[in-house]
Amino acid sequence: MAEKLRRLWQFVRRLSGDDAYERYLKHCASHHGDNALPLSKKTYFKQRMESKWSGINRCC
Amino acid sequence: MSLIMGQLRFTPFLIPMNKPLTPLLWLLVAVTGAAAVGGIALNRGESINALWFIIAALCCYALAYRFYAAWIASTVLMVDETRATPAERLENGHDFIPTDRWVVFGHHFAAIAGPGPLVGPTLAAQFGFLPGTLWILVGAVLGGCVQDMVTLFFSTRRNGKSLGQMARDELGIIGGVAALIGTFTIMVILIAVLGLVVVNAMKHSPWATFTVSATLPIAMLVGVYMRHLRPGQVLEASTVGVLLLLVAVAGGGWVDGNPSLRTWFDMDGLSLAWCIMAYGLAAAVMPVWLLLAPRDYLSTFMKLGTISLLAIAIVFLHPDIKMPALTPFIDGSGPIFGGKLFPFVFITIACGAISGFHSLVASGTTPKLLANERDIRMIGYGAMLLESFVAIMAMIAATVLDPGVFFAINSPAGMVGAEAAQAVAKITAWGFPVSVGQMQLLAQQMGEATLFARTGGAPSLAVGMASIFGSVFGESLLALWYHFAIMFEAIFILTTLDAGTRVGRFMLQDMLGNIWPKMADTSWTPSVLITSTVVVACWGYFLYIGVIDPNGGVNILWPLFGIANQMLAAIALCVATGILVKSGRLRYAWITAAPLSWLIIVTGTAAYEKLTSPDLRVGFFAAAHDLSDKLAAGLLPAAKTAIAPQLIFNLYLDAYLTLFFVTVLLLVVLDMLKVSVNSLLGRPVQPLSEVAHTPNRMTEQQLAQWGRD
Numbered sequence: 001m002a003e004k005l006r007r008l009w010q011f012v013r014r015l016s017g018d019d020a021y022e023r024y025l026k027h028c029a030s031h032h033g034d035n036a037l038p039l040s041k042k043t044y045f046k047q048r049m050e051s052k053w054s055g056i057n058r059c060c
Numbered sequence: 061m062s063l064i065m066g067q068l069r070f071t072p073f074l075i076p077m078n079k080p081l082t083p084l085l086w087l088l089v090a091v092t093g094a095a096a097v098g099g100i101a102l103n104r105g106e107s108i109n110a111l112w113f114i115i116a117a118l119c120c121y122a123l124a125y126r127f128y129a130a131w132i133a134s135t136v137l138m139v140d141e142t143r144a145t146p147a148e149r150l151e152n153g154h155d156f157i158p159t160d161r162w163v164v165f166g167h168h169f170a171a172i173a174g175p176g177p178l179v180g181p182t183l184a185a186q187f188g189f190l191p192g193t194l195w196i197l198v199g200a201v202l203g204g205c206v207q208d209m210v211t212l213f214f215s216t217r218r219n220g221k222s223l224g225q226m227a228r229d230e231l232g233i234i235g236g237v238a239a240l241i242g243t244f245t246i247m248v249i250l251i252a253v254l255g256l257v258v259v260n261a262m263k264h265s266p267w268a269t270f271t272v273s274a275t276l277p278i279a280m281l282v283g284v285y286m287r288h289l290r291p292g293q294v295l296e297a298s299t300v301g302v303l304l305l306l307v308a309v310a311g312g313g314w315v316d317g318n319p320s321l322r323t324w325f326d327m328d329g330l331s332l333a334w335c336i337m338a339y340g341l342a343a344a345v346m347p348v349w350l351l352l353a354p355r356d357y358l359s360t361f362m363k364l365g366t367i368s369l370l371a372i373a374i375v376f377l378h379p380d381i382k383m384p385a386l387t388p389f390i391d392g393s394g395p396i397f398g399g400k401l402f403p404f405v406f407i408t409i410a411c412g413a414i415s416g417f418h419s420l421v422a423s424g425t426t427p428k429l430l431a432n433e434r435d436i437r438m439i440g441y442g443a444m445l446l447e448s449f450v451a452i453m454a455m456i457a458a459t460v461l462d463p464g465v466f467f468a469i470n471s472p473a474g475m476v477g478a479e480a481a482q483a484v485a486k487i488t489a490w491g492f493p494v495s496v497g498q499m500q501l502l503a504q505q506m507g508e509a510t511l512f513a514r515t516g517g518a519p520s521l522a523v524g525m526a527s528i529f530g531s532v533f534g535e536s537l538l539a540l541w542y543h544f545a546i547m548f549e550a551i552f553i554l555t556t557l558d559a560g561t562r563v564g565r566f567m568l569q570d571m572l573g574n575i576w577p578k579m580a581d582t583s584w585t586p587s588v589l590i591t592s593t594v595v596v597a598c599w600g601y602f603l604y605i606g607v608i609d610p611n612g613g614v615n616i617l618w619p620l621f622g623i624a625n626q627m628l629a630a631i632a633l634c635v636a637t638g639i640l641v642k643s644g645r646l647r648y649a650w651i652t653a654a655p656l657s658w659l660i661i662v663t664g665t666a667a668y669e670k671l672t673s674p675d676l677r678v679g680f681f682a683a684a685h686d687l688s689d690k691l692a693a694g695l696l697p698a699a700k701t702a703i704a705p706q707l708i709f710n711l712y713l714d715a716y717l718t719l720f721f722v723t724v725l726l727l728v729v730l731d732m733l734k735v736s737v738n739s740l741l742g743r744p745v746q747p748l749s750e751v752a753h754t755p756n757r758m759t760e761q762q763l764a765q766w767g768r769d
Binding site: 023046055058060 | 176
């Protein structure tokens, strides 16, 4: 039960983008290794928001 | 599971031998579905339960998803699960991110499902429950879902290219330009008509106006929270925002009860229209993080929550449908919009059956998130099935109302008269009895001064939702539920309005950049101000005319929006058909060619009627000539004489706009046919722009583990 709740919580976090930064850090670590220079959390969310709203992502 | 050449994960018509009961189960689904659809279609005279609609819809969707969609994916598109998706090949941690399919499904659904599937079916309910319901089911299963899925597939195979780019690469310059212009015009008409829906819901309603206005500071607060106080804490901020929204709904009731405060929020339609235009301009210029992005989070949560709640309430309560299967208005005399059943029911319900706008989302953000091609069926086809289900629920919410009440709320004053007694007499004479007392009681229960002439679908849907929720959770809260529903609709109408204005601004900046490169700089303030003003002026014009039009602008604007949206769908289907023919799949090209042909017939007929019909409520030219003649003869009342020149100009403009839509559509179809014929005859055509196959590096095990890390 606890495991199920934890999975549900994970899903909600991922769906809402709540864990986006954690996944970004993971991506940096796995793809760029030690010489990675990840963005700060604030800058990361800034860029993410800008790229999200520069195209069509809401319709009628 | 056999992987022939690494493809074909599902073999649609082969039933696994080890599960002998599966065929029986599907047979049962088919029989139940057929019985439910038959029951709905053949029912005459007796009241029918809403549960049958749900059952019919779910059975249709299950069969279509299991067989038709699976067949398209495996045989027509040849979805290849061993092929690396753009998200895997181009992964950058920003926009190309392989994502769990349920998360992509959630994002895609939130992006495609706006107010359209709620408004269209509500308006189309004037023909009775049957035509709209059948079109929502058939249109989605054979048209809309197919369009979304194939567009998603072809865009995924092209690194997430947009529809406009694909049209240019695969068909040629005409297709590309048509898609661009189509997108811009549809945006303008869409925003205007949605603005009109909000205005009609808020006019002379202090409660609704206060609640909707309160969503702005709440969104800004959430924006500041997510940007500066606790960056990226999306869930925290959204929870705070949603709670505040609920407080705003209740607070509206308090404002409404306060004699001095309520006058501040008691506005007529025209002032509200100006407010919305000013707001649209401010929102387009303001940084996204402050208003647009946070409000979008709130509206997404509200949308998913309220729709689930509505589904549960309908199943739990299973109300009876009170609207007849067909009304006399199928002859074209309907009060909400003029025009016969064919073609106008197919134009009125675009979103929920087939919506061209979806092809823009399916060829934008979503393909960049797909972890594996095999998710395309679930996300492309499945998300549209869910939107279609939302449309079915909107149809139920509209048809559980007494038909008399439904028409009293939705008929514009120009049709039934401005006086309550006059309006109920006329509606009762149509055969839908309603009384002034009944409407007064209803308005009082909903916390409104009046519910007459609130054309546009939002208020009648809110009354329907309030009565459904009210019966489950208690009648005393009806007014709260009503305003909750209004707020729920307004919040994502405003999101569409902001996002649309912004996209329109970007497109305009891009176009002007070809003439004067400086204009393309999206952060150069003069360019931002000029282009935003132009876009707002475009939709603001239609909104203004819609508000001053005594016949209710919905009569003109909604069909125009439907035609534009179907035109965009037809462009997307042209691109898909062209690609299918070019890649040697002519024998399967009917999957997109069939819905395309239907759309050409429907939009063509609708446009023809809009241009040539002598019926003043259908034909643009007829109405313009009639109004000019009456104006010249001095037969109009003083109030109408003042606005007549504007109305006449608008009718001509709408006529030429319709003509333009049809011309664009025909050009794209001819372009597609030319490319197809050339390809079949072996003549040179634009090469397929599909990206070469790269093997997938994720193992089966990784994919199975996906989303659990």
